[in-house]
Amino acid sequence: MTHGLARALDPSSLAIGVSSSGHTAETKNFLDIARKAGAYTIAITTLASGAVAEAADEVILFTPMGAWPVPGSVMHVPSVVLLSEYLSQCVEEAEARSTGAGNPDK
Secondary structure (H helix, E strand, O other): OHHHHHHOOOOOOEEEEEEOOOOOHHHHHHHHHHHHOOOEEEEEEOOOOOHHHHOOOEEEEOOOOOOOOOOOOOOOHHHHHHHHHHHHHHHHHHHHHHHOOOOOOO
16 A cells, blocks of 8 residues: 555655664655655654665654564554654645745745
8 A cells, every 4th residue: 555655656745654673664665666756755763774764865763762662562653643743744834934825925
């Protein structure tokens, strides 16, 4: 499913991939395909030099709170969801500024 979504992106798109390990093949493949489609890509991961980070235009590093979760754990998901929501809000605000939306002086 993610491959189909990535192929539908274009240069006006932003693709965000999240991987705790930094090596998740599905996330890396998604970012590779999205980037080839022209989308701007961001990796959110714990590993700056992993395959997922290398597949993205930009990397946001995060550190999980407490001990590293066991494989399959969703312990870090709430923080990643909040970060994703924040990024979405930043993109919306940047788009509004660039188009002059909500700014009568532009």
